[in-house]
Amino acid sequence: MIPLSILELGRVREGGSRRDALDEARALGQHAEALGYRRIWVAEHHNSSGVTTAATSLVISHIAAGTKTIRVGAGGIMLPNHAPYVIAEQFGTLETLYPGRIDLGLGRAPGTDQLTLRALRRDPSNADNFPQDVLELQAFLAPAGLNQRIEAVPGSGSEVPLWILGSSLFGAQLAAELGLPYGFASHFAPQALDQALAIYRERFKASEQAASPYALVGVNVIAAETDDEARVLATSQQMSFADIFRGQRRLMQPPIADIDTYWTPAERAQAGQMLSFSIIGSKETVRRRLQQTIERTQADELMIVSDIYDHQKRLRSFEIIADAAR
Template sequence: MTALSILELVRITEDTDARGALDNARDLAAHAEKWGYGRIWVAEHHNMPGIASAATSVVLAHIAAGSTRIRVGAGGIMLPNHSPYVIAEQFGTLAQLFPGRIDLGLGRAPGTDQTTLRALRRTNESAESFPQDVLELQAFLAPAGPGQRIQAVPAAGTEVPLWILGSSNFGAMLAAELGLPYAFASHFAPEMLLSALDIYRSRFKPSAQLSRPYAMVGVNVIAAPTDAEARRLATTQQMSFADIFRGARGLSRPPIDDIESYWSPMEKAQAMRMLARSIIGSPETVRAGLAALVAETGADELIVVSDVYDHAQRLRSVELIAQAAGIQTESAAVAAAEPEPALEGR
């Protein structure tokens, strides 16, 4: 059975402020662990009025405190924005507070616009040191050596599992070289999915963290009782993508009846190219779509974005996706004696 996880966008909507978005993310995690999801991740984004996850480690603490079992992590931290030492301190602290539950996914994109980069004190050249920064961070999370003068307290020895995130072949090559699990962002950049997975698997070198390749694939999934209702709910995300091309990143909008009245042909073409691997429909449609994606990619795990405007309808979508995927229920998960071998990448 392919593992299933959630990428939570922490959306601020026209009807929900930032605090509401944060509490909704926490509530989603509490429900998701009962429905059998393995992990819930949030991503670092800056200067985006509609996303409340900029202070990613703080958001993760809020989510983890409202759940008991689900793994909680960054999907991801944009490491060139930060000192590896500071990220080690933050995630080491999370690991001390929530032992065995924290993941740290790492990306090299800025997660924002060029103007905000300057506010972050980052330059375009910062990404060039990404591989070295990953190794430095990994060293700070490892047990401190004899006489080591600089330690990331309380991170040393926590060995928080690292993931490499990517939307191109670069991340695949780096994850393979370092022997780390790899997550591909096909929920917004699907074009290089198959080539990146092939590179990752063919070049993978075993490491202390991971003995064999472990690939997670991002996918937009919106489920509802009928295909028609799911397609209507999906217009919220489609409008968000159209707004990106307009340079108008605002609050999440409620669904509309006719998406064609909202976007231009050019915006539609651009958005649908990015959303090409979305699975939208009834539980039967979702079940078939998930099975086809796993068959095509050989994914060890899928991480789902279910970008639904209304929180109650989003919970329903996430529950229907779990049912369609056939993942474990809470009672089955508690009864399981051992984790699945395929989840070594955690």
């Protein structure tokens, strides 16, 4: 089985606190390390009451400080929100503190709404400069030149590995052109997955970081002792998606027995499209569907999202997934 990794959003549960969410993310990193997961990444999201990973580099440090061997990184930093120089300083600091364990995934979406983008003091047109910003960041993370007047300290010479993340053909093309590993966000936007992977592999140009294409694919997996239990646990994530369509901002809700009592047929259709790259079930179901996913995508690595309300059941889900993958 190919390597498995984890994408963490630091979700705040109804009845829990923001500190609980951050500490549970750290506990998940420790659990994942013991189970043999390759990496745990956190995603930059802003102005979301139920997500605690906005200060992404700080959350990475919190998880990395509680672990020893698992790679920890950003999945991803939304680069148009930041000066590349500042990100080089932040991730150079992380690499200095936790050498050989830091990843830096980069996306060009804002990770928020237009009103919050203004609060971030960012221009929406910054996304047009994404390719140039990636190259600038890469240069700041490279060894400093003799006459280089602006140096990221720490950062220069750290050569933190960069990834291009996305859910469209643009990211696939850029990752191929720059010779960088590529992560596709099929856990919430799977529509262009097959075409994006094909373009990435066909157009890939070898680079100093990567001699050949390396594709990471996101997939939702909710695992439990039985298929029926997993289907109930999955309703927390399904309600979250229905709330997005309604413009509601709620904390993560406890699961319910029948999701069709919560969402409308239209919401079910919308969520079904966004969550179509999902596996829900027992160990045997998960094993079979993981194998089908790998056969379809030929992915080099899977990044698992297991969005479950109960922290202990979430830890158990990752145990079942790891066992199924063996």
